[in-house]
Amino acid sequence: xxxxxxxxxxxxxxxxxxxxxxxxxxxxxxxxxxxxxxxxxxxxxxxxxxxxxxxxxxxxxxxxxxxxxxxxxxxxxxxxxxxxxxxxxxxxxxxxxxxxxxxxxxxxxxxxxxxxxxxxxxxxxxxxxxxxxxxxxxxxxxxxxxxxxxxxxxxxxxxxxxxxxxxxxxxxxxxxxxxxxxxxxxxxxxxxxxxxxxxxxxxxxxxxxxxxxxxxxxxxxxxxxxxxxxxxxxxxxxxxxxxxxxxxxxxxxxxxxxxxxxxxxxxxxxxxxxxxxxxxxxxxxxxxxxxxxxxxxxxxxxxxxxxxxxxxxxxxxxxxxxxxxxxxxxxxxxxxxxxxxxxxxxxxxxxxxxxxxxxxxxxxxxxxxxxxxxxxxxxxxxxxxxxxxxxxxxxxxxxxxxxxxxxxxxxxxxxxxxxxxx
Numbered sequence: 001x002x003x004x005x006x007x008x009x010x011x012x013x014x015x016x017x018x019x020x021x022x023x024x025x026x027x028x029x030x031x032x033x034x035x036x037x038x039x040x041x042x043x044x045x046x047x048x049x050x051x052x053x054x055x056x057x058x059x060x061x062x063x064x065x066x067x068x069x070x071x072x073x074x075x076x077x078x079x080x081x082x083x084x085x086x087x088x089x090x091x092x093x094x095x096x097x098x099x100x101x102x103x104x105x106x107x108x109x110x111x112x113x114x115x116x117x118x119x120x121x122x123x124x125x126x127x128x129x130x131x132x133x134x135x136x137x138x139x140x141x142x143x144x145x146x147x148x149x150x151x152x153x154x155x156x157x158x159x160x161x162x163x164x165x166x167x168x169x170x171x172x173x174x175x176x177x178x179x180x181x182x183x184x185x186x187x188x189x190x191x192x193x194x195x196x197x198x199x200x201x202x203x204x205x206x207x208x209x210x211x212x213x214x215x216x217x218x219x220x221x222x223x224x225x226x227x228x229x230x231x232x233x234x235x236x237x238x239x240x241x242x243x244x245x246x247x248x249x250x251x252x253x254x255x256x257x258x259x260x261x262x263x264x265x266x267x268x269x270x271x272x273x274x275x276x277x278x279x280x281x282x283x284x285x286x287x288x289x290x291x292x293x294x295x296x297x298x299x300x301x302x303x304x305x306x307x308x309x310x311x312x313x314x315x316x317x318x319x320x321x322x323x324x325x326x327x328x329x330x331x332x333x334x335x336x337x338x339x340x341x342x343x344x345x346x347x348x349x350x351x352x353x354x355x356x357x358x359x360x361x362x363x364x365x366x367x368x369x370x371x372x373x374x375x376x377x378x379x380x381x382x383x384x385x386x387x388x389x390x391x392x393x394x395x396x397x398x399x400x401x402x403x404x405x406x407x408x409x410x411x412x413x414x415x416x417x418x419x420x421x422x
Contacts, residue, residue, distance in 0.1 A: 051389070060394075062385040063088070069380050071371045073287050076208065084381045091376030092398060098293055098372065099359040099402070105298035106358060107351075110305025115335060117310050128306070135303035141364050143300050147292035148368040155180040158279050170273075177273050177280050182287040184273035184280045191267030212266055219262050223255035230254070289370035293362065301358045308350045312343035345414075352410040356403050363399075373398055 017027040051057055063085040070080050074090045075097070117128040135143070156168035158179050170177045177184040194211035230247050238244040273283030316339050324334040363374040371379075373395060382391040 047389070056386070058390060059387070060390055062381075062387050062390070065385070067381065068384065071376065073290050073370060084377075084385070087381060088373065088377040088394070091371055091373040094290075094365075094370065095359075095362055095372040095374075096402070098290070098297065098362045098365065098370075101294050102297040102301065102358045102362070103355050105294070106301040106305055106354070109298060109302035110354075111309050111340075113302060113306035114309025114313070117306060118313060132303045132306050135300050136307075140296065140300045140361050141367060143296040144293055144364055144367055147296045148288060151288045151292055152180050157181070158275060161275050175270075175272055177275075177283075179280070180288065181279065182285050183291060184283045184285055186270040186272050187283045189269055189271045191269065193266065215262060215266075216259065219258045220255065223258050226254045227251040287370070289365070289368040292368050293365050293370050297358050297361055300361075301354050304354050304357075305351060308347050308354065309343070312345075312347035313339055315346045316342045348410065348414040352407055352414075355406050355410065359402055359406065360399065 017023045048058075064083050066081050067084045067087040068080055069087070071078055071087065071090050071094075073094060075093045076090060078086060078090050113128050113131060116124050117132070119125045119128075155178055158177075158181060160166060160168035161170065161177065161179075168179075175186050190212050194215065196208040196210055198208055230251050234245050234247045271282050273280045273285075275281075320338055320342065321334055324338045329337070362372060365372045366375045366379060377391050377398075378395045382388055385391075
């Protein structure tokens with residue numbers, strides 16, 4: 001009879017950290033982490049010593065000092081006596097405005113151009129190809145400057161709207177003025193406004209929130225929630241009975257009707273721009289710098305999104321299109337109901353990168369005089385205060401926060417539309 005015994009356990013030796021595959025990867029990771037922390041410590045220590053020798057210890061007190069400069073395009077009240085913190089906040093809002101408008105416009109254009117590139121019409125397909133190749137192979141800075149130059153040189157000056165026989169007229173029933181100083185559009189006003197609420201009402205910073213806007217947003221999102229519930233109920237009925245009830249009119253009503261009632265209760269009306277003196281007064285003034293930056297970033301990014309859309313559509317099996325045609329679906333319905341929903345799983349990941357690129361490219365706004373966060377905090381504020389380290393760190397953190405927010409939202413949407421395996 002043979003007795004089997006377990007082999008004796010091997011005792012731990014230091015050499016096993018390198019030669020034993022069970023410990024080697026962990027050892028390398030720990031060494032790399034220690035080296036990275038040592039490098040960071042050296043950088044921080046060296047920076048602190050250099051700043052101390054220069055008599056510039058890190059401080060953010062400059063944010064509470066008067067800025068002393070104006071910002072031409074702004075969403076909130078601001079003057080030259082406002083603080084650097086408020087100037088940076090105004091610049092941040094300007095950055096977000098360009099990023100949001102640019103992402104929306106670039107997505108609409110990119111999807112349209114990407115679909116048209118696959119058109120059976122040879123002329124349409126080639127025109128879209130020329131558009132894509134032209135815009136994505138020229139630096140975006142040149143497109144921004146070119147758009148600004150076109151608006152300044154080709155659009156009429158405000159004086160062209162004056163006189164008995166003006167050479168230029170307002171658009172859309174005399175409600176919109178397009179000039180070489182910018183575009184003037186009607187401004188929403190309320191005769192029975194609820195007023196503003198002040199937050200952080202200190203001498204260094206104050207943030208005003210319009211209660212009219214808060215009420216309208218609350219009513220809109222409440223209606224949107226009800227509309228989504230109606231859609232889900234319609235989906236349930238379709239899965240149960242096979243018949244889908246028509247709910248588009250009800251979904252539209254639950255969003256539009258409450259908004260109309262609230263607008264009427266607040267006394268909503270429009271304030272139109274009027275030519276007074278040498279310029280237009282009233283309405284919302286969208287400066288040339290904002291429009292040029294918005295259009296250039298949108299057209300440039302749309303070329304890349306169009307290629308993402310084309311690749312996503314081509315990744316969908318051709319059998320899907322043939323099956324839809326066999327069911328009697330028209331080509332446009334096949335594209336919107338069959339192909340694009342499946343292509344989204346391929347389109348969304350690179351689309352996130354394009355949104356991030358557009359947001360970061362908005363920092364080129366200083367080339368046309370648009371005061372975003374780079375022009376305010378990284379530009380004039382840095383030059384006036386000499387706090388380059390603090391200004392750079394704050395700007396980096398702001399762009400990092402914006403980029404991570406965009407990635408988080410788009411990744412959440414990507415999880416919603418991805419294919420679920422059963």
